[in-house]
Amino acid sequence: MNMDTSSGFDKAWMLNQIGGDLGLLHEVAKVFLDDYPRLQEQINLALQAQDSTALYSAAHAMKSAVGNFGAKAAVNTAQSLERACKDGDAAAYPALAAALLQGVETLAQALVLELEHNA
Amino acid sequence: MNIVIVEDTPVNLVLMQNLVKRLGDHDCKLFSEPELGLAWCMADAPDLIIVDYMMPRMDGLEFIRHCRASEQLGNLPILMVTAAADKEIRYAALEAGATDFLTKPIDKNEFNPRVRNMLALRESMIAETRRADLLAEEVRKATEEIHARERETVMRLAKAAEFRDPETGYHILRMASYSAAIARQIGLPPPMVEQLLQAAPMHDVGKLGTPDHILLKPGKLTPEEFEIMRQHTVIGYEILKNSTSPVLQLAAEIALTHHEKFDGSGYPHAQQGEAIPISGRIVAVADVFDALTSVRPYKQAWDLDVARNYVMEQTGSHFDPACTEAFDACWEEILEIHAKYRDEPQSV
Numbered sequence A: 001m002n003m004d005t006s007s008g009f010d011k012a013w014m015l016n017q018i019g020g021d022l023g024l025l026h027e028v029a030k031v032f033l034d035d036y037p038r039l040q041e042q043i044n045l046a047l048q049a050q051d052s053t054a055l056y057s058a059a060h061a062m063k064s065a066v067g068n069f070g071a072k073a074a075v076n077t078a079q080s081l082e083r084a085c086k087d088g089d090a091a092a093y094p095a096l097a098a099a100l101l102q103g104v105e106t107l108a109q110a111l112v113l114e115l116e117h118n119a
Numbered sequence B: 001m002n003i004v005i006v007e008d009t010p011v012n013l014v015l016m017q018n019l020v021k022r023l024g025d026h027d028c029k030l031f032s033e034p035e036l037g038l039a040w041c042m043a044d045a046p047d048l049i050i051v052d053y054m055m056p057r058m059d060g061l062e063f064i065r066h067c068r069a070s071e072q073l074g075n076l077p078i079l080m081v082t083a084a085a086d087k088e089i090r091y092a093a094l095e096a097g098a099t100d101f102l103t104k105p106i107d108k109n110e111f112n113p114r115v116r117n118m119l120a121l122r123e124s125m126i127a128e129t130r131r132a133d134l135l136a137e138e139v140r141k142a143t144e145e146i147h148a149r150e151r152e153t154v155m156r157l158a159k160a161a162e163f164r165d166p167e168t169g170y171h172i173l174r175m176a177s178y179s180a181a182i183a184r185q186i187g188l189p190p191p192m193v194e195q196l197l198q199a200a201p202m203h204d205v206g207k208l209g210t211p212d213h214i215l216l217k218p219g220k221l222t223p224e225e226f227e228i229m230r231q232h233t234v235i236g237y238e239i240l241k242n243s244t245s246p247v248l249q250l251a252a253e254i255a256l257t258h259h260e261k262f263d264g265s266g267y268p269h270a271q272q273g274e275a276i277p278i279s280g281r282i283v284a285v286a287d288v289f290d291a292l293t294s295v296r297p298y299k300q301a302w303d304l305d306v307a308r309n310y311v312m313e314q315t316g317s318h319f320d321p322a323c324t325e326a327f328d329a330c331w332e333e334i335l336e337i338h339a340k341y342r343d344e345p346q347s348v
Helices: A011-019 A024-047 A051-068 A070-087 A089-117 B010-021 B035-043 B060-069 B087-096 B108-163 B171-187 B190-202 B205-208 B223-230 B232-240 B244-255 B276-292 B304-313 B321-329 B330-339
Strands: B003-006 B027-031 B049-053 B078-083 B102-103
Touching: A011 A024, A011 A051, A024 A089, A024 B010, A024 B108, A051 A070, A051 A089, A051 B010, A070 A089, B003 B010, B003 B035, B003 B223, B010 B027, B010 B078, B010 B108, B027 B035, B035 B049, B035 B060, B035 B087, B049 B060, B049 B108, B060 B078, B060 B087, B078 B087, B078 B108, B078 B304, B108 B171, B108 B190, B108 B244, B171 B190, B171 B276, B171 B321, B171 B330, B190 B244, B190 B276, B205 B232, B205 B244, B223 B232, B232 B244, B244 B276, B276 B304, B276 B321, B304 B330
Parallel strands: B003 B027, B003 B049, B049 B078, B078 B102
Antiparallel strands: none
């Protein structure tokens, strides 16, 4: 069992959140893996357009999704990006967005492994 | 129960759907677009709505405001999903009408009890509505029963008077129906027309107090006898007056005034014009017309058109012009009533 939370995936925490239902955990992980490229693209498009409102929404949606897996680092980065968007601190967008996308990618890889291990 | 979840992030949507499924046999409807969710809720009125705060185009607050402004979703349980730290948003959600909150990330230990509470709330709302409907139905039935008994009492009273009178057969039904037709034509409100229909049969109830030798006398009455005969109006009034029932109050008024004439030459009080209650003026036309067109021991039934002309000729003298005008205008209906309640020849 992979209990390493540096990947952003905190399996023990998530199982506690959903009543120990491993089947549900896997179902939700699959949905996330299908959906997260869309969320990443939303972030990239908003970043290119320098659209603070869109970037805020995209960061919020990503935070809301990854939060379910106990990805605390990614959640914190998303929150920082949200705050930057609210403050209109455009200079901070690229670095925060890059960090968020990287964190999400790491989480996704951990979820792929989780699914493979339990296939 | 019918549960709607409105949430634009698929992961959360699936997570909540699964938690709801495990709670029991509930129908779960999912919407990732708030506008579609709102439209469905407006049309199908679910039992519980779970709505995310942050959504594109329409946020959870606006969604809830739309629900609360509608009649069908005005007091439905609504759970709003927010991050625990969003205190300002929670205040705004309460202001908008959210019933309770769910915290993100979704936590089964919180999700299940809160959803169950909302469903219990909904169940008691439904039970209360059902009780209220049931009670209203019982009251309606009880009231209807009282009215039916009142109608029955009234009809029995009218029948009692009928036994004392040579005017047999369908007389009271016909004259009551003529009265209602005229009242309707004049434009009296429907409840008043209905009351008149019920009250008119008692117009001659005072004949219970008229001595047999006068009531059943085959020949012409002497002036003294006629004076006693006239008293049936006052006796009828005395029998029926001071009732709390609107129908009997109206019946008392009719009994007293149905022999008054528009020009003041009637009895018992020689009232004139609109000093005579409208009920008395209407019943006067109906009663005379039916007497003319019915067979009596001392006369044949008049031809309907002849009787109609006679009534019209008495406009302004015996009858209120408004009543004869209405009588003339609803002639087709008068004919229908006459045909419907035709006395059998042998019953006369």
